[in-house]
Amino acid sequence: MKLPIAQPLKYISPSTFMSAAQGIIPSGCEYEVYLKKMTSTGLHTEAATDQMMLGTLFDALVKTEIAHELGLEDASKRLDVLLDKAGNKGKQVIKPELLAVAHEVLDIYNYFGCLRRLFDEKIQDVELSVAERVHGVKLFGYPDATILVNGRVSPLDWKVSGYGSSRVKSPSAGYKSYHIQPAGTKGIAGGFQDKGRHKKYGAFLEDINIRWAIQLLFYNWMLDGRYIKSQVYSGAIDNLLLQSDGRIGVASYRANVSTDFANKIWESVRNKWERWGEPPTAEGVPPVNRGMIDLMEPKPDLWRCEPYGRAKVCTAYCEYYKRTLGDDMQREILQGQMKR
Numbered sequence: 001m002k003l004p005i006a007q008p009l010k011y012i013s014p015s016t017f018m019s020a021a022q023g024i025i026p027s028g029c030e031y032e033v034y035l036k037k038m039t040s041t042g043l044h045t046e047a048a049t050d051q052m053m054l055g056t057l058f059d060a061l062v063k064t065e066i067a068h069e070l071g072l073e074d075a076s077k078r079l080d081v082l083l084d085k086a087g088n089k090g091k092q093v094i095k096p097e098l099l100a101v102a103h104e105v106l107d108i109y110n111y112f113g114c115l116r117r118l119f120d121e122k123i124q125d126v127e128l129s130v131a132e133r134v135h136g137v138k139l140f141g142y143p144d145a146t147i148l149v150n151g152r153v154s155p156l157d158w159k160v161s162g163y164g165s166s167r168v169k170s171p172s173a174g175y176k177s178y179h180i181q182p183a184g185t186k187g188i189a190g191g192f193q194d195k196g197r198h199k200k201y202g203a204f205l206e207d208i209n210i211r212w213a214i215q216l217l218f219y220n221w222m223l224d225g226r227y228i229k230s231q232v233y234s235g236a237i238d239n240l241l242l243q244s245d246g247r248i249g250v251a252s253y254r255a256n257v258s259t260d261f262a263n264k265i266w267e268s269v270r271n272k273w274e275r276w277g278e279p280p281t282a283e284g285v286p287p288v289n290r291g292m293i294d295l296m297e298p299k300p301d302l303w304r305c306e307p308y309g310r311a312k313v314c315t316a317y318c319e320y321y322k323r324t325l326g327d328d329m330q331r332e333i334l335q336g337q338m339k340r
């Protein structure tokens with residue numbers, strides 16, 4: 001469908017791409033990105049949940065620790081600056097209890113030896129902000145950190161999950177290592193269990209978690225300044241899992257992305273940029289309004305429009321959503337289907 005556009009995209013970040021990755025990931029919807037980024041509706045992003053805020057606070061603490069050890073003196077890596085950024089420059093209150101949990105998680109991460117291991121992996125930098133035109137496509141993102149893999153600078157990201165959940169969370173298959181506190185213990189006094197490698201270690205990152213794979217592909221391209229069709233890209237994820245019984249586990253992933261998947265994602269990124277991206281302009285020239293853009297038809301469903309059980313902000317503006325999910329009977333049928 002063709003729609004009028006108020007502003008083309010200035011760049012594509014991994015999160016923008018994933019929001020629009022219709023047909024690639026279940027929550028992807030091109031129309032959502034259109035409403036949020038290309039119209040003048042003034043839709044802003046959802047406020048950070050406690051779970052998201054905890055992840056940002058942990059990031060701030062671990063990055064400061066590493067920056068100190070590496071002797072990185074850039075102001076952007078200072079704790080006060082990172083905490084101010086976490087609170088969106090005063091727009092969102094940082095709850096002290098969340099900061100306390102973030103400190104506890106960092107203590108355990110350190111106790112398991114995961115922090116020290118990053119130095120063995122030649123961690124290079126933390127809290128990067130990279131904007132790069134790669135073969136004409138303007139990419140932008142914030143890699144958490146970089147390590148060296150076979151002499152190449154490769155991205156690493158921390159993910160914190162499980163906070164506030166009533167379920168016991170198992171790590172995704174394919175980890176290189178998994179440490180967890182034993183049942184019934186708290187803090188560092190109770191020791192830890194080293195579960196070793198998962199039997200599927202060596203699987204491609206997209207088969208472990210497709211969102212991680214896409215995010216780390218973007219970072220690889222930005223850090224390298226180019227996309228190479230035959231290149232094997234790799235990435236690292238340290239996933240900190242908070243269990244409902246208070247235990248903390250750390251699953252670490254070091255994996256490659258298959259070249260087929262990397263090429264498919266690059267083609268999709270390039271296609272979106274060609275349709276929606278701002279054409280190159282001389283410095284200072286306002287973005288060119290392209291008039292109309294084409295989009296895939298929106299296909300509302302509960303997975304797409306209400307992932308994690310929360311409605312996205314676009315639902316308030318999306319006539320397709322209202323038509324499909326605004327009807328109580330229709331909603332009941334869909335919810336019944338989701339439970340099966």
Ligand code: SF4
Pocket residue numbers: 029030031032035298299300301304305312314315318320321
């Ligand atoms: S409400 Fe659903 S279909 Fe509509 S724009 Fe948002 S994600 Fe897409």
